[in-house]
Every structure is written in structure tokens, then in C-alpha cells.
Amino acid sequence: MRKKFVKTNNVKKFITMMNNLQNRAEGVPGMGLVYGEPGLGKTFAITWWAIQNNAVYIRCANNMSTRWLLEEVVEELGEIPYTKFSDIFNQAVAQLIKQPRIIIVDEVDYITIDSKAVETLRDLHDKTDCVIVLIGMSSANRRLMRHKHLYDRISEIQKFEIFTKTEIAQIINELSEIEMTDCAKNFIYSKTKRFRQIVKLINKAEQVAKANGLSSIDEIILKEVMIDDEPNQNDELNSSNSKNG
Ligand SMILES: Nc1ncnc2c1ncn2[C@@H]1O[C@H](COP(=O)(O)OP(=O)(O)O)[C@@H](O)[C@H]1O
Ligand SMILES: [Mg+2]
Known part of the structure; x- marks a missing residue:
């Protein structure tokens, strides 16, 4: 089998969505959401894009706390996380202001149960204006709607469709x-x-x-x-x- 990256319609739409987020007008929030059934190529497309665009890629895990999430962000930014929780958040903010990066959070479903972790991503976006893209299952869209302040900041949403x-x-x-x-x-x-x-x-x-x-x-x-x-x-x-x- 050929080792190849297939540019499906989902992939093409995803590239457009990322361009829209990067080139958004001033004042337009920069959060995006990609959701869809498993096995449609979300992670594959996003990691491919992340490598080419030097984006930070975080994969959420079961029972991931806000602290754990922030530590992952800080480490991906090339820093050693501070010990105090509030310091880690400020460390991530300072680093992203100094060197803006796009943050991609895959398997976001794991953290939609705990409102604190998603609200922290919103805070990170507000403080830095960095693009943050969340990736999840079909239910992610519905679940994130409950986090109204965060959902308001999502300016681009893409559903990965089943193949024709x-x-x-x-x-x-x-x-x-x-x-x-x-x-x-x-x-x-x-x-x-x-x-x-x-x-x-x-x-x-x-x-x-x-x-x-x-x-x-x-x-x-x-x-x-x-x-x-x-x-x-x-x-x-x-x-x-x-x-x-
Ligand atoms: N665009 C693509 N080109 C080639 N193979 C792909 C592509 N997208 C997905 N795949 C294959 O399908 C598998 C499952 O895709 P994945 O991205 O994990 O799906 P999802 O994240 O939507 O559950 C990948 O491990 C890869 O082998
Ligand atoms: Mg995946």
C-alpha cells in the first residue's frame, strides 16, 4: 500500500478553515472546532497540517486535569512548567505572546466533562489571541454548546463528513x-x-x-x-x- 496523504474533501475544507482562522478580521475570535465520527481522518489531517505549520498538537486523555493540559501546552512550547498552577497559566500566556503558535487540542471530548479545562483554553485564547482548534467526536459540538462563553468564541466549525x-x-x-x-x-x-x-x-x-x-x-x-x-x-x-x- 502506498504511504500517501489523500486530500479528501474533508481535508480540503479543513485547510480552508485553518486559512480563515489565520486570516480572520480584527475582533473576530480565533477558536475553531472540528468534529465527526471516528476513523474519518481527523487526527491524520490535523497532525499533517500541524507539522507543516509548526502548530502545537495536544492530545487529551482520560481524566486530564486543567493542570495536566496546561503543562502539556507549556512543554510543547519548549519550556519546563513552573510548579504553581497560576504560574503555569501565566507561563503559557507569556510564551504565546512572545512567540505566537496555533494550538490544536485533539480528543477534546475527554475534557468537555470538566468545565475548568475548556474554560482555561478560552482564557488562553482571550489573553493571547492565538488560534485554538478543538477536535472531537460527533457529540463534541453539542457538548461544547453548554460552555457558552467558549462556544461564542468558536468562529469556524467543520464537521468531517462520511465518504461518498x-x-x-x-x-x-x-x-x-x-x-x-x-x-x-x-x-x-x-x-x-x-x-x-x-x-x-x-x-x-x-x-x-x-x-x-x-x-x-x-x-x-x-x-x-x-x-x-x-x-x-x-x-x-x-x-x-x-x-x-
Ligand atoms: N488523508 C489521509 N490519507 C491517507 N490515509 C489516511 C488519511 N486520513 C486517515 N488516514 C488513515 O486512516 C487512519 C484513521 O484516521 P484518523 O485520523 O485516526 O481518524 P479519526 O481521527 O477521524 O478517528 C489513519 O491512521 C490513516 O491510516
Ligand atoms: Mg482521532
Whole structure:
């Protein structure tokens, strides 16, 4: 399988959103929100963008406290966090004023339960005017609405959409080293709309095709691959409902 970054429609919209945030008019708040189901390529697109734009990337974790979040920010800014809580916040502010960076907070769902952590991100934005982008699951939008002061500052919102048939075909064409028949592409479309699973299927089907000296992948190979992988596939489908994206 080719190691490639596919510029899906979601990715293109995301790039536009980041440009809008960076070039916003004076007085327009600079917070953004990206949300959508797991496996649609949010983290992949955002980390790709973060590397190219020297943005700070933070991934929230279960039970992440406000202090932990701020420490991560300070460390990503290249500093050693102070000991006192209020000092850490001021340290992050001072550093961001000195050297403005875009802050990306992935898996934000973990901190939407604790209002303090999200309110701290709002404070950080107010004090520094740095762009802060939150990334979460489908429910993130609804959950963040409860934090009215923060939600007011979100000037750009993007939902990562499920792939269309044409997009799935484009993804397969770009990633699969071995050609896939139209029937095989339609079969994948009927089974999954998630990047993670598409990637897994292409990978396995390529292995089978290579082992058998085949020059194209058809529906039969895919069905075989899916039977072999059935327990794992089901696990992923079940867990994706409860897991963060
Ligand atoms: N734009 C892309 N180009 C190529 N592969 C991708 C792309 N987006 C996602 N993937 C693949 O799909 C997997 C799942 O994507 P991920 O970003 O983790 O989804 P999400 O954060 O929405 O749950 C990635 O690990 C990667 O293998
Ligand atoms: Mg993710």
C-alpha cells in the first residue's frame, strides 16, 4: 500500500478553515472546532497540517486535569512548567505572546466533562489571541454548546463528513498499489465508510493478491479477507461507538 496523504474533501475544507482562522478580521475570535465520527481522518489531517505549520498538537486523555493540559501546552512550547498552577497559566500566556503558535487540542471530548479545562483554553485564547482548534467526536459540538462563553468564541466549525462512493474510489486509487475492480470498490463502499477500515482492507487484500500473483483485486478477495478479519472488524465497529475519534 502506498504511504500517501489523500486530500479528501474533508481535508480540503479543513485547510480552508485553518486559512480563515489565520486570516480572520480584527475582533473576530480565533477558536475553531472540528468534529465527526471516528476513523474519518481527523487526527491524520490535523497532525499533517500541524507539522507543516509548526502548530502545537495536544492530545487529551482520560481524566486530564486543567493542570495536566496546561503543562502539556507549556512543554510543547519548549519550556519546563513552573510548579504553581497560576504560574503555569501565566507561563503559557507569556510564551504565546512572545512567540505566537496555533494550538490544536485533539480528543477534546475527554475534557468537555470538566468545565475548568475548556474554560482555561478560552482564557488562553482571550489573553493571547492565538488560534485554538478543538477536535472531537460527533457529540463534541453539542457538548461544547453548554460552555457558552467558549462556544461564542468558536468562529469556524467543520464537521468531517462520511465518504461518498466517488471519494472511496479516489482513496482506493491513491492508496492501493494493486488495481481494484469497480465491483471491489463498490463492495468496500457497501461495507465501510471509514478510513481506518478501508486502509486495513486494502492492506490485507494486497497481501493476498501478492501471495497469489494476482494483478488486480476483486470482490472475492475482499470477501475472503473480511471473513479472516471478521472478529477484529466487528470489535472495531462496536468500539467506535464508544471510543473517541
Ligand atoms: N488523508 C489521509 N490519507 C491517507 N490515509 C489516511 C488519511 N486520513 C486517515 N488516514 C488513515 O486512516 C487512519 C484513521 O484516521 P484518523 O485520523 O485516526 O481518524 P479519526 O481521527 O477521524 O478517528 C489513519 O491512521 C490513516 O491510516
Ligand atoms: Mg482521532
